[in-house]
Amino acid sequence: APVKVSKICCIGAGYVGGPTCAVIALKCPHIQVTIVDLNQARVDAWNSPDFKLPIYEPGLEDVVRQARGRNLFFSTNVDKAILEADLIFVSVNTPTKKSGVGAGFAADLNYVELATRRIAAVAESNKIVVEKSTVPCRTAESMRTILEANSKPNCRFDILSNPEFLAEGTAIADLFSPDRVLIGSLQTSEGLDASKSLADVYANWVPTERILTVGLWSSELSKLAANAMLAQRISSVNALSAICEATGANIDEVAHAVGFDSRIGPKFLRASVGFGGSCFQKDILNLVYLSESLHLPEVAAYWRQVVEMNEYQKRRFAKTVVDTLFKTITGKRIAVLGFAFKADTGDTRESASITLIKDFYAEKALVRVYDPQVEHEQIWMDLTEAIPGTPVDSIKKQVTLCPSVLEACEGAEAVVIATEWKEFKEVDWAQVYSKMEKPAFVFDGRMILDADALTKIGFKVTTIGRGS
Ligand code: NAD
Ligand code: UGA
DSSP, X not given: OXXXXXXXXXXXXXXXXHHHHHHHHHXXXXXXXXXXXXXXXXXXXXXOTTOOOSSOOXXXXXXXXXXXXXXXXXXXXXXXXXXXXXXXXXXXXXOBOOSSTTTTTSBOOHHHHHHHHHHHHHOOSOEEEEEOSOOOTTHHHHHHHHHHHHXXXXXXXXXXXXXXXXXXXXXXXXHHSOSOEEEEEOSSHHHHHHHHHHHHHHTTTSOGGGEEEEEHHHHHHHHHHHHHHHHHHHHHHHHHHHHHHHHTOBHHHHHHHHHTSTTTOSTTOOOOSOOOSSSHHHHHHHHHHHHHHTTOHHHXXXXXXXXXXXXXXXXHHHHHHHHHTTTOOTTOEEEEEOOSSSTTOOOOTTOHHHHHHHHHHHTTOEEEEEOSSSOHHHHHHHHHHHSTTOOHHHHHHHEEEOSSHHHHHTTOSEEEEXXXXXXXXXXXXHHHHHHSOSSOEEEETTSOSOHHHHHHHTOEEEETXXXX
């Protein structure tokens, strides 16, 4: 019979483990939830008395304030939390491998394996082990083999796949009312019982018709498929944006007209300077690697093109800036507004902004960056990684971090919108104009500004996906 879950452990207190399990704690006061991580600084931040949490996510602080200390705990004591739990989420990072077999494509499963081995070494009773991390298809099988080979007698492990579909910036809303919760299990009676145990946790707030239960491998693959298809929509619309710019069509109008078809739908069709974030590129490359490993080169090439189109879009946008500024930006001040990969997050992983600044740096521009959320230390880390072999002090000669839009734009020849932060819409653009060199250029990589109003002020405006 299904076990009634009373204690949950989550290994990994990151962007997924933190918000996901904090919401479980909030919605299930009868379940004790302990989120553990090896990173002491991160755990300390989750525990900070003034709620200076390690990630910025609207609504998260409120959730943590309500549940922390009641039935939600953050700790570095991984073993204790494993020992006590009946259900363990594995929510560790699965970055793209940087070296070895599959470098640049395959997921690095080292963290998942270490967490799995720890569970096997420590557990003294039956556990339901849930893959929350995004992993290649059939990873659950490797986890089961590791667990079974290393477990104590009389310990049984049931493995579930329960991929996470939250998007950063809307994580709490997504978790409160998810489109669906997906649970994959073996179709044995033990597997189905475990699946039911986890479904019962979610059923505390998610309508049961939104809780989908499927086979393990379908669940794992569905996560990669969902991200690949979402990213594919963006690459499709970005490919069309290039045609718009060359013809005088307007991508906003095209996307609106296309999205009105109920089979296509209006969401996720916003042309941009390119998608970023920790997952789209990583998960597609993972799918490409999987396809190649399965001797399906045509399938691999198909998905790879989604990433290539994204790289093209970023390069194309940077080139538009240089070309428009009379083919040189050497020594010119360029204000880059936004460093996060999307609005309402402080996360910068794979942000298009990084690629743009790298390109402007190579053109010897003087880049002035402003972002309302991202820590300066993070920006320097990202730029030193993106511009290898260059000490941060050399980068600082060309890149300045500014405390406001106005200061970033002071004396600049061009403003580049890289992230769709709402505050960029609310800026007093006439005042910005008065502080800039003339002619003053605006490059809207996110289609958020009123191009006509800016043109009236005197700006020369280039909007992604809009012909002149
Ligand atoms: P993250 O890097 O923010 O967090 C992972 C955490 O796991 C880190 O704090 C790390 O210290 C910890 N960790 C690693 N190994 C550990 C171990 N053995 N024991 C204890 N702690 C350990 O990563 P994330 O963004 O939360 O992503 C986690 C997974 O979820 C990835 O597989 C990702 O693809 C997937 N995912 C992410 C998102 C997202 O929006 N970020 C959304 C859906 C799915
Ligand atoms: C994405 C998915 O939306 C989530 O469902 C998934 O769980 C998550 O990846 C994951 O697996 O990590 P996330 O990367 O947080 O979430 O954010 P998105 O809203 O998907 O945006 C990704 C990137 O695409 C951003 O750079 C965004 O600006 C860009 N984007 C998005 C566009 O350029 N156009 C759009 O129409 C939508």
